[in-house]
Amino acid sequence: MTPANANYVFRALADPTRRAIFEELTRQGEQTVHALTRYAGVSQPAVSKHLTVLKRAKLVRHRREGRETHYRAQPDALAPMVDWLRDYSAFWRDRFDKLEALLERMEP
């Protein structure tokens, strides 16, 4: 599976309802759209829209069974987010190097 664009992952999870849906799926395993709608307390079209965004970020997968669509979480898709947190260390280290160089240039 190719990892989704990190921006899709961030955008998908920046929304509280989508984050809640995703977390519910990681906790409970596979769920139908109906069950997720009951859980989220918003309309089914709204839940379907949220699921589309999560799908684009590759955070969920779906399968059809009869008239029901079942969704499950794909936690591997969180990798870009974990990487991003790691990147913050590198970012600040780099900036501290620049700060050191600036201090050398500044008047005492």
Added chain:
Amino acid sequence: MSQESKSNPAEGTRSVVIERVFPHPPEKLWRALTESPLVAQWLLKNDFEPVIGRKFQFRSEPVQNWDGVIDCEVLIVDPLKRLSYSWGSMGLDSVVLFTLTPAEGGTHVRMEQSGFRPDQEFAYKGATYGWQSFFGALERVVGGLE
């Protein structure tokens, strides 16, 4: 010079800590941390002012799907000692805290970026839910991947 990255799953928060001793007096460090044109030279372009409650932005190079804007608000201005501001981008908010301590031959600077939590908590199905709890879950999920 030392640096560390730590996470605290018990609290469901994550933080990044960088520490370094600079061979310069605290007064000079404080200027570099609080004078907007100087901050721009080592950190990012900004409209920062060292006034508590002041909202400002850091501007990074825009990339695809991100305008490069980091929204901030000044939280602590304790001259020569502590400076803190919130740091929010892409729906994810954290807090940056600089602590200066005079050290042998210079100034010890500790930067901690912590929380990665939302500035606003929101009620969801009666439960308080935010990035903070999300990262707690993230730790568990990622831990389970290995």
